[in-house]
Amino acid sequence: MVESDGQLVRSVLAGDVDRYAILVERYRDRLGRYAYRMLGNLEDSEEVLQDTFVRAFKSLKNCQDPELFGRWVFKILVNRARTAGSIRGRRDRLFVTDEIAILNASDMKQSEYGWREEIERALSELPADQREAFILKYVEELRYDEMAEVTGVGVSALKMRVNRACRRLRELLEGVYRE
């Protein structure tokens, strides 16, 4: 029987620390994808992801609704990704090539690889707040009220950011994309 997030959280809080590994495995990939899309490279993403899971463990007793552990830990990740993005932004604002695309390049048509690279490049050129809003809306498929809860930003501001992100992506990818 698959244990719910709530059961696992309560087990961990009761001292069965090893059960936290199940929660890590359950959310690792989805959270890892978000971190990667926000930060653009695997090394920073895994660092932020690890920091997120460790912070979540340390403050697990503050998880108000253990059944919503996934949403709670995602909220922590969004904040940690912002912080890491800011540090990386100061260190290096240059486009970071899609490492995964490179690793898989031999299995990919050149045109497909080029398209992916252009998307990564365009995404990296968005301001951090617009990139965040776009990914939450269209990649993570959150509703605006969920985005507001996760980011702490008002719905109207988020809609504005998504709108601007879409327009900016259109400008950046115009000429590359054809119907």
Add this chain to the structure above:
Amino acid sequence: MNESGHNGLVERVAHELKRSIKIDPSFDESVMAEVRRHGKPAMWVRVIAWWRRPQQLSLSPLSMAASAAVLILAVAVSPVRFGNPDGVEPIAEDPAARVIRFELDAPRASSVTLSGDFNDWDLEATPMTRTSSGEWVTTVKLVPGRYEYTFVVDGDKWVPDPAAPPSLFDDFGGTSSTITVPEV
């Protein structure tokens, strides 16, 4: 590009960005090594969690009757009465925690909340109270350490604390501040 082209572009970009990411296979173990290094949650947390978890009890009719008798006797002789707050032991707080007062002068704001590391950047957890002079105040108990925080004005404007140093790890252009609570 027309509207359908625009939507098609967004959909295709989103589709591309939804590709899964290959996390290093050693990642989980690395996290768990760090988690184990921090050890088990504090005893009081474990006790509360144990009480909240469903437990399986096996009772024979005889032991059930004996338990009921003991319980009735305990209630009868106990000086504690249900509903008497004097009989409830408060959960011990961290003795190192200090009360920190946060203030923001924003007379035109209709609401201000305090959001930071200490409340997991929750927008609703720490609302601030408006004084007659238009200043917004709240107090938070914090154990010694360094915290990042910001004021959230009218639900969506992140305002740094003008009385505090800006965060070195700020995210969106100087909107958060830091506070260091020293050891007593």
